[in-house]
Structures are given as C-alpha cells and as structure tokens.
Amino acid sequence: xxxxxxxxxxxxxxxxxxxxxxxxxxxxxxxxxxxxxxxxxxxxxxxxxxxxxxxxxxxxxxxxxxxxxxxxxxxxxxxxxxxxxxxxxxxxxxxxxxxxxxxxxxxxxxxxxxxxxxxxxxxxxxxxxxxxxxxxxxxxxxxxxxxxxxxxxxxxxxxxxxxxxxxxxxxxxxxxxxxxxxxxxxxxxxxxxxxxxxxxxxxxxxxxxxxxxxxxxxxxxxxxxxxxxxxxxxxxxxxxxxxxxxxxxxxxxxxxxxxxxxxxxxxxxxxxxxxxxxxxxxxxxxxxxxxxxxxxxxxxxxxxxxxxxxxxxxxxxxxxxxxxxxxxxxxxxxxxxxxxxxxxxxxxxxxxxxxxxxxxxxxxxxxxxxxxxxxxxxxxxxxxxxxxxxxxxxxxxxxxxxxx
Amino acid sequence: xxxxxxxxxxxxxxxxxxxxxxxxxxxxxxxxxxxxxxxxxxxxxxxxxxxxxxxxxxxxxxxxxxxxxxxxxxxxxxxxxxxxxxxxxxxxxxxxxxxxxxxxxxxxxxxxxxxxxxxxxxxxxxxxxxxxxxxxxxxxxxxxxxxxxxxxxxxxxxxxxxxxxxxxxxxxxxxxxxxxxxxxxxxxxxxxxxxxxxxxxxxxxxxxxxxxxxxxxxxxxxxxxxxxxxxxxxxxxxxxxxxxxxxxxxxxxxxxxxxxxxxxxxxxxxxxxxxxxxxxxxxxxxxxxxxxxxxxxxxxxxxxxxxxxxxxxxxxxxxxxxxxxxxxxxxxxxxxxxxxxxxxxxxxxxxxxxxxxxxxxxxxxxxxxxxxxxxxxxxxxxxxxxxxxxxxxxxxxxxxxxxx
DNA sequence: TAATAAGTTCGGTAACAGAACGAACTAAAA
DNA sequence: TTTTAGTTCGTTCTGTTACCGAACTTATTA
Numbered sequence: 001x002x003x004x005x006x007x008x009x010x011x012x013x014x015x016x017x018x019x020x021x022x023x024x025x026x027x028x029x030x031x032x033x034x035x036x037x038x039x040x041x042x043x044x045x046x047x048x049x050x051x052x053x054x055x056x057x058x059x060x061x062x063x064x065x066x067x068x069x070x071x072x073x074x075x076x077x078x079x080x081x082x083x084x085x086x087x088x089x090x091x092x093x094x095x096x097x098x099x100x101x102x103x104x105x106x107x108x109x110x111x112x113x114x115x116x117x118x119x120x121x122x123x124x125x126x127x128x129x130x131x132x133x134x135x136x137x138x139x140x141x142x143x144x145x146x147x148x149x150x151x152x153x154x155x156x157x158x159x160x161x162x163x164x165x166x167x168x169x170x171x172x173x174x175x176x177x178x179x180x181x182x183x184x185x186x187x188x189x190x191x192x193x194x195x196x197x198x199x200x201x202x203x204x205x206x207x208x209x210x211x212x213x214x215x216x217x218x219x220x221x222x223x224x225x226x227x228x229x230x231x232x233x234x235x236x237x238x239x240x241x242x243x244x245x246x247x248x249x250x251x252x253x254x255x256x257x258x259x260x261x262x263x264x265x266x267x268x269x270x271x272x273x274x275x276x277x278x279x280x281x282x283x284x285x286x287x288x289x290x291x292x293x294x295x296x297x298x299x300x301x302x303x304x305x306x307x308x309x310x311x312x313x314x315x316x317x318x319x320x321x322x323x324x325x326x327x328x329x330x331x332x333x334x335x336x337x338x339x340x341x342x343x344x345x346x347x348x349x350x351x352x353x354x355x356x357x358x359x360x361x362x363x364x365x366x367x368x369x370x371x372x373x374x375x376x377x378x379x380x381x382x383x384x385x386x387x388x389x390x391x392x393x394x395x396x397x398x399x400x401x402x403x404x
Numbered sequence: 405x406x407x408x409x410x411x412x413x414x415x416x417x418x419x420x421x422x423x424x425x426x427x428x429x430x431x432x433x434x435x436x437x438x439x440x441x442x443x444x445x446x447x448x449x450x451x452x453x454x455x456x457x458x459x460x461x462x463x464x465x466x467x468x469x470x471x472x473x474x475x476x477x478x479x480x481x482x483x484x485x486x487x488x489x490x491x492x493x494x495x496x497x498x499x500x501x502x503x504x505x506x507x508x509x510x511x512x513x514x515x516x517x518x519x520x521x522x523x524x525x526x527x528x529x530x531x532x533x534x535x536x537x538x539x540x541x542x543x544x545x546x547x548x549x550x551x552x553x554x555x556x557x558x559x560x561x562x563x564x565x566x567x568x569x570x571x572x573x574x575x576x577x578x579x580x581x582x583x584x585x586x587x588x589x590x591x592x593x594x595x596x597x598x599x600x601x602x603x604x605x606x607x608x609x610x611x612x613x614x615x616x617x618x619x620x621x622x623x624x625x626x627x628x629x630x631x632x633x634x635x636x637x638x639x640x641x642x643x644x645x646x647x648x649x650x651x652x653x654x655x656x657x658x659x660x661x662x663x664x665x666x667x668x669x670x671x672x673x674x675x676x677x678x679x680x681x682x683x684x685x686x687x688x689x690x691x692x693x694x695x696x697x698x699x700x701x702x703x704x705x706x707x708x709x710x711x712x713x714x715x716x717x718x719x720x721x722x723x724x725x726x727x728x729x730x731x732x733x734x735x736x737x738x739x740x741x742x743x744x745x746x747x748x749x750x751x752x753x754x755x756x757x758x759x760x761x762x763x764x765x766x767x768x769x770x771x772x773x774x775x776x777x778x779x780x781x782x783x784x785x786x787x788x789x790x791x792x793x794x795x796x797x798x799x800x801x802x803x804x805x806x807x808x
Numbered sequence: 809t810a811a812t813a814a815g816t817t818c819g820g821t822a823a824c825a826g827a828a829c830g831a832a833c834t835a836a837a838a
Numbered sequence: 839t840t841t842t843a844g845t846t847c848g849t850t851c852t853g854t855t856a857c858c859g860a861a862c863t864t865a866t867t868a
Contacts, residue, residue, distance in 0.1 A: 005823095007411075007412050007415060008410065008823060009824095027848095028848070037824080039849085041823075042848095044823085061847095062833085064845090065844075065846070066834075066845040067831065067845080067846050067848080068833060070847085206636070220721070222722070224631075224633050225633075225634075227628075227631075229628050229629075231723025232610075232723055232724055232725030233723055236723040239720060241751060242721075243648065243713040243716040243720075243751070248716065253750065254752045258750075305653075308647075309648075312645065312646075312652065313646055313717050314721055316641075316642050316643060316646045317624070317641065317642075317646075318633055318722065319634075319637055319641075320635070320636055321636030322636075342653075346647050346652040348645060348658045348659075348661075349637065349639065385790030386788065386791065409856095410823085410854095412855090412857075413855075413856060431814075431815095432814080432815075433814055442858050442859070444815090444816075444858075444859085446815095447816075448857095465814095466866085466867095468812090468813080469812050469866065469867045470813025470867075471812080471813050471814040472813090472814080473814055473815085
C-alpha cells in the first residue's frame with residue numbers, strides 16, 4: 001500500500017475487495033459488472049492486490065460460451081486475527097483468517113493464579129491456535145478479547161470482573177498487546193455474543209436484536225441498526241439493575257441489582273432452598289425439574305416470569321426484531337419455552353424468542369467478527385468513512401473443533 | 405448539478421459546503437486550510453456553487469496584513485423545508501432555511517373534523533409560514549411532520565393515533581405530499597423531540613440520550629451514537645408497556661400498559677381521586693401541590709417513584725449519558741426534582757437528568773433537524789455514504805415567534 | 809517598500825470510462 | 839472433422855475529470 005492513494009482509488013479498491021470476499025472465486029469481468037467500475041480499472045486494482053499478496057488466481061471458468069475467465073480469491077492466510085473468550089473457568093482462543101473462516105479453537109481451564117498468568121496463558125493459546133492451522137504467527141494483525149465486565153479501552157483495565165483476580169488494576173490491554181506484539185481490543189463478552197449471533201447465529205440478518213445471557217449474572221448485548229449499543233459509560237445491557245424482581249429501592253439493590261438477585265445463579269439456588277429446604281446447584285435444580293420436583297417447577301416458573309418481564313422491558317425500550325437467550329441458564333429449553341409462553345401475557349406485540357445457536361462459541365465468533373471488520377478496515381478501506389467491507393454471510397464460515 | 409459528478413468531486417463539494425455552513429462567512433483560503441484541499445480546487449467548487457445559486461459573496465476581510473479575502477456564505481433562501489408538529493389540540497408549522505435557521509412559526513388549534521381537513525390545514529400553515537418569511541413557496545423541498553403514534557413510512561398511515569380521527573386509514577404521507585407538492589417525511593413526535601434536544605437543546609452534543617415525554621401517555625425518544633433508535637417495528641420507546649407500576653400480567657396491561665396506567669394523565673387523576681375523593685385535572689393537582697395538599701404530595705411522590713424506575717430501566721438497558729424529561733407533566737420541575745432525588749436510591753450509577761429546554765417547540769426543532777439533514781444530503785452529498793453534512797451548532801439558530 | 813496573505817494560472821499526475829481490438833472459448837454449420 | 843459465427847474476457851489506447859503544487863499576480867498592512 002503506497003503513501004496515500006487517492007480517495008476514489010481507495011473506494012474502488014474497497015468495492016473490489018468486498019466483491020471478492022463475498023462472491024468467493026470471481027472473475028474480473030464479474031467484478032466489473034457488480035461494482036459498476038470499468039474492466040480496465042478492475043484489472044489495474046486486481047494487479048495491485050495480487051502484487052501485494054492479498055488475492056491470487058484460483059482457476060478459470062468453463063462450460064459457458066465465450067472466453068473462459070480467470071477467477072480470483074482472497075489469500076486466506078495473508079493476514080489473520082486472534083479471538084479469545086476469557087471466562088471465569090475456561091479460556092478459549094481461535095484464529096480467523098482474511099477469508100473470514102474461523103479456524104481451529106483451543107480451550108483450557110483458566111489459570112487460577114489470575115493477573116499476569118492469565119495474560120500469558122491467553123498469549124500462549126493464541127500462538128497454539130495459529131500453529132494448529134499452520135499459520136505463521138507473523139501474519140497476525142490483532143487480537144480481540146471477550147471479557148466479563150466492562151473493559152475500559154483507554155486504561156485497558158476491566159471493571160466489575162469478579163472472576164479473574166487482578167484484572168481491575170492491571171492494564172490488560174497493553175500487557176497482552178506487549179506479549180502478542182499486536183493491537184488488542186477488549187470487549188464485553190455479552191456484547192461479543194450479540195455480534196456473533198448477528199453475524200452467523202440465530203439472528204443473522206436482523207439488525208435490531210438483543211442477546212440476553214443468564215448465568216452467574218444477567219446481562220444483555222444490544223444491537224440497533226446493526227450497530228452495537230455500548231452506552232455512555234459502557235454499561236448498556238446491565239439488566240441486573242432493571243427495577244423489578246425485588247424492591248429496587250432497597251439498599252441491597254444498589255449492590256447486586258433488583259433483578260439479578262432473583263434471575264441469576266445465586267437467586268435461583270436461594271429460592272429453591274427456601275422452598276424445599278435442600279441445597280442444589282443450578283444443573284441439579286434442572287435435573288429435579290425433569291424428575292417432576294414441584295419446588296423446582298415453581299422456581300423455574302418464577303424465574304421465567306422475571307425473564308419474560310426483562311424481555312418485555314427491552315422490547316418496550318428498543319423494540320428488537322428478535323431476542324436470543326444464552327448463557328448456562330438462559331440456553332436451557334425448559335426456561336426458554338416457559339418464557340415464550342409467558343411473554344404474550346405481559347407484552348402486547350409478539351416477540352420472536354430463540355435460543356443461542358452458537359452456544360459456548362458465540363463470543364469467539366463475535367470476536368472474530370469484530371477483529372475481521374477492523375482488519376478489513378485497516379487493510380483496505382484506509383479510514384474512509386462509508387467505505388467499510390461488510391462481512392460475508394454464514395456459509396463461508398466453518399468451525400473446526402481442535403483436539404485438546 | 406450535472407449528470408453524475410465524480411465521487412471525489414462530490415466528496416470535496418460536501419466538505420466545502422460543510423465548512424461554509426458551519427463557519428458562517430468564510431474565505432476560500434480558510435476553507436482550503438480547513439478541508440486540506442488546494443486553493444485551486446476550492447475556487448473551482450466555489451465558482452460552481454455560486455453559479456448554481458447555493459452560495460454568494462458576502463464581504464471581505466480586513467484588519468490583518470496581506471490581501472483581503474472575499475468571504476462566502478450560504479444563500480439562506482436558496483431552499484427551505486417545512487416542519488409541522490401535529491398535536492391533538494394544536495398544529496404548529498415552521499420553515500427552516502438552508503442556513504439552518506428555524507424561521508417564524510405558526511400555530512392553530514387542530515381542525516376537529518380530522519382526516520383530510522387536518523391535512524389541508526397543515527398544508528395551509530406551511531404556506532403561511534413561508535409567506536411570513538417572504539420565502540417563495542417554490543423553494544420548499546420537503547416537509548417533516550411530527551405525529552403522535554407510530555407512522556408507517558410505506559403505507560403513509562399512522563397507527564395508534566388516538567387524537568386525530570381518520571389518520572389510521574388515510575395515506576397521510578401521500579395526501580399531504582400531494583397538497584404540498586413536495587416529499588413528506590412522517591415521524592413520531594417524541595422521536596423528533598429527542599432529535600431536537602440533541603441538536604440544540606439541553607443534551608446538545610451528547611450522542612447517547614433519552615427524551616421522556618410524560619403527558620397523556622408516557623413515551624421516550626432514544627438516541628444511540630447520535631442515531632435515533634426506531635426499533636424493528638417502529639415501536640421503540642413505548643415506555644407505557646414497561647412491566648411494572650401495575651401487574652404486567654393483568655389482562656388490562658396488554659391494552660393500556662402497566663406503567664402508563666399510573667404515570668400518565670388518567671392514572672394520576674384516578675389516584676388523586678382515590679385518595680382525596682375530589683376530581684381535579686393535572687394542572688389542578690399541581691396547584692394543590694403548591695398549596696400544600698397532602699394528597700397531591702403523595703400522588704406526585706408515587707408518580708416520581710415510577711418515573712425514576714422508568715429512567716432506571718432505560719439506563720440499565722441503553723445507558724444514556726443524559727436523560728431529558730418533557731411533555732406537559734414531565735416538564736414540571738416539581739416532578740423532575742423528585743425524580744432526581746429518587747434516582748440514586750434505585751440505580752447505582754449517577755444519571756444526569758434535565759428538563760426539556762425547548763419546551764413545546766422541541767418537536768418543531770427536531771423536525772427541522774431531520775428535514776435539513778435530508779435537504780443537505782439530497783442537494784450536496786449525492787447519496788454517498790459517509791459524506792453527510794452535519795448540522796451547525798446551536799448558535800446559528802434562532803426561533804422567531806410569529807404573531808397569530 | 810517589505811512582508812504577507814489571497815487568489816489565479818499553468819503544468820503534471822492519478823483515476824476512471826469507453827471504444828477498439830485481440831484472445832479464447834462454445835456451438836452450430838459445412 | 840473442420841470451419842465459422844457468436845460470445846465473453848481482458849488489454850490497450852484515448853480522452854476527461856479532478857486534483858495538487860509551484861509559480862505568479864494582486865491586494866493589503868505596517
């Protein structure tokens with residue numbers, strides 16, 4: 001890439017790249033038709049892109065009348081990004097290449113020592129994931145890390161991250177960037193999940209959506225018009241603080257959140273113990289439900305009622321076209337079906353409710369989407385507003401499970 | 405404007421227009437410095453714009469060393485738009501010109517016959533507002549109409565519009581467009597209010613905000629990242645259906661909305677009657693409050709509690725940087741101050757809460773913002789994404805009250 | 809008159825469109 | 839099977855638009 005190509009050239013280049021990324025192997029003549037640019041311009045740009053190693057010839061067309069055309073495709077391993085999902089118990093890492101494939105994924109239990117150890121672990125997993133796909137590490141351009149809590153992009157710290165010790169004071173972003181040698185983007189894991197589902201999950205194509213994660217806590221990732229809603233203080237989607245469930249004016253609600261107290265793990269377990277006298281963990285309560293335990297049924301019904309109200313609250317405020325439930329509790333069909341039945345009773349217009357399609361991988365996929373968008377922007381659109389390359393639809397992406 | 409100017413020229417033209425719109429009378433040399441384009445290019449574009457009648461010479465600079473510069477400004481009456489606020493009781497219309505001034509405003513009681521009569525009334529008021537400013541009617545390019553309820557852009561109808569009869573079946577958009585002879589945009593009045601406050605109101609410059617209107621009903625206009633949140637079915641901000649206040653699972657809540665029943669006009673009056681036995685209208689209840697009526701105090705306190713919870717719900721979901729209250733009830737300081745006191749008790753992080761600055765005019769101003777943005781886009785940016793002209797800040801806009 | 813800034817004129821270059829043309833391929837006629 | 843017509847691909851060439859930068863002219867202040 002030269003010093004400063006003219007704005008119109010950058011625009012054309014973007015259109016060409018978008019055509020190639022989206023339409024797989026494609027001839028120059030087709031690109032010309034699709035973009036409206038002249039054949040001559042396309043040839044010029046293609047020559048440049050091939051010289052710089054971003055695209056390559058891939059074959060020729062045959063079978064139809066007329067001269068056969070040379071087809072071009074992205075060089076998948078010309079560049080790649082890493083995506084990491086840092087959970088309280090597990091760390092997942094994957095590589096996504098320039099052709100928007102999400103490649104082999106590596107998983108490990110989170111290093112319990114926390115702090116710098118976890119950062120080194122993430123860096124190591126990124127390298128391992130790259131090795132697994134025979135991608136030379138130097139091709140990596142950036143890493144996206146999904147973390148619980150609210151990351152502060154400037155200071156690189158992560159506020160409200162109860163699961164990993166030491167991340168509230170350490171500059172996670174800079175430290176990891178140092179270890180990896182590339183730019184690092186931190187993002188809330190639920191936000192990434194929303195982006196992932198929007199890209200190739202159960203809400204693909206719907207630009208107004210909500211992803212609700214219910215597990216240790218309750219939180220949502222929201223998209224409006226295809227853009228993530230971050231909020232003024234990066235605190236959008238903090239459903240735990242919705243003012244119902246318990247009395248929001250109780251002092252305790254300022255700590256844990258009125259709704260969080262009754263819909264998340266702790267609340268469910270407490271309620272079950274109150275009713276039955278027995279201590280069970282959440283999977284245990286779901287097992288009891290299957291076995292016909294009346295207390296479990298009651299707890300689940302109550303929880304579903306609160307979740308339905310949370311969904312109603314989101315619908316009243318942002319009116320998404322689809323709502324996805326996820327997280328260890330939110331992805332249980334027993335809960336989803338109850339919520340589905342209750343929603344029409346507390347909200348006037350019908351709401352499409354679905355379970356997360358990508359399951360535990362959703363944040364990884366979302367991170368890949370974020371990383372690839374950034375990658376395309378920096379490599380090809382040259383910072384020109386309105387010249388973004390949209391990610392190709394689901395069909396080109398496949399997930400490869402790596403043996404551990 | 406020629407057939408199809410090259411994309412780079414369109415871009416440059418936009419930058420030049422933006423500089424002139426924002427920086428008032430400005431010399432070509434200054435534009436060159438600001439935009440980074442060469443002096444030669446600016447002269448060329450300025451010549452073109454002057455020929456087409458969009459800008460004109462306005463004077464020369466003096467006082468500093470060097471040759472004096474010719475300054476240019478927008479020709480304000482080269483084009484204009486009309487903006488109408490259609491309320492249940494009043495219709496307001498105003499004209500906004502190309503230099504982003506909102507000019508004289510005309511008000512009338514809404515024609516009670518409804519339907520086509522109201523449409524003719526709006527058309528007449530637009531013409532009157534133009535006449536008042538000696539703007540020839542032919543210069544008008546489009547009209548923006550703020551309406552209660554949810555307008556359907558395609559069919560031109562307005563769903564849920566209880567205040568004007570016949571608007572749920574009539575193609576309001578097409579009919580008014582026919583009467584006026586220009587394109588018409590319909591928009592929810594609360595959404596326009598949010599846009600108005602964002603442009604030159606109490607949240608100017610804050611890109612994540614909520615405008616809550618409390619009056620006959622309760623509704624919100626939301627902006628995220630400077631963009632309006634419309635929602636999948638144009639139903640974002642329907643706060644009346646937030647699932648608290650009354651039991652959201654009651655059948656009645658599907659009709660009127662659990663929260664609407666206790667925070668809007670009817671709910672407040674009902675509650676006051678329950679407590680005191682006396683029937684009063686809302687202004688009367690506020691008067692009683694001033695007079696120290698204990699029942700009025702209790703009703704207002706309860707209402708403020710519900711409003712605080714509604715604000716908390718919005719903050720939990722979209723986390724705006726500022727929240728504005730408006731509408732006949734929402735703009736009463738007695739209520740705003742109570743809500744301000746209650747918010748820290750039910751939401752953990754501090755929330756900036758303000759009253760609407762533009763009062764009854766807020767929708768008119770919002771409509772002007774929408775219309776002018778469209779006008780600039782169609783006239784100068786030629787449909788190129790990322791080449792939008794942002795509206796100039798508040799200082800250039802003044803409101804002129806027209807004698808009725 | 810010197811310094812400075814505004815604005816114009818004059819090459820030179822990048823980017824693109826469109827026409828013309830050669831190359832490669834298919835299918836149907838000889 | 840060979841030839842030929844028709845079709846599409848891709849390149850070359852030419853002309854236009856848009857831009858920049860340097861040199862130059864003009865106007866103004868000190």
